[in-house]
Amino acid sequence: MIDDLDEYAKAHGIKHDVERTGLKEHVHEVRWEPNPYATDSPRSPYIGVSVTLDCGCEINDLCAFAAQMKEQRGWNVASSGGWGSSGRPEGKRTYSLRVRRKSLTD
Numbered sequence: 001m002i003d004d005l006d007e008y009a010k011a012h013g014i015k016h017d018v019e020r021t022g023l024k025e026h027v028h029e030v031r032w033e034p035n036p037y038a039t040d041s042p043r044s045p046y047i048g049v050s051v052t053l054d055c056g057c058e059i060n061d062l063c064a065f066a067a068q069m070k071e072q073r074g075w076n077v078a079s080s081g082g083w084g085s086s087g088r089p090e091g092k093r094t095y096s097l098r099v100r101r102k103s104l105t106d
Contacts, residue, residue, distance in 0.1 A: 049096075051095045
């Protein structure tokens with residue numbers, strides 16, 4: 001029996017939870033570049049990219065970020081594979097993701 005519909009919705013990604021995802025509900029300021037350390041085949045539909053969020057958000061939930069990027073920029077972010085992050089001197093994190101090549105735009 002479900003006794004708290006808000007918690008149920010959050011757990012299933014139906015209701016956005018900033019604390020859990022690290023992502024605010026706004027248009028993100030995103031910088032990206034091809035990941036120089038990724039070994040991508042030019043024939044692969046996906047490319048490894050390095051993403052930095054200049055808006056101060058952090059990616060704690062890749063599926064939530066993928067949904068926001070699909071809506072905001074039309075990106076198809078792979079959410080079933082591995083991804084990672086690293087720190088930068090200015091305090092912003094850089095995330096290593098895989099994105100469908102044809103969906104990437106500036």
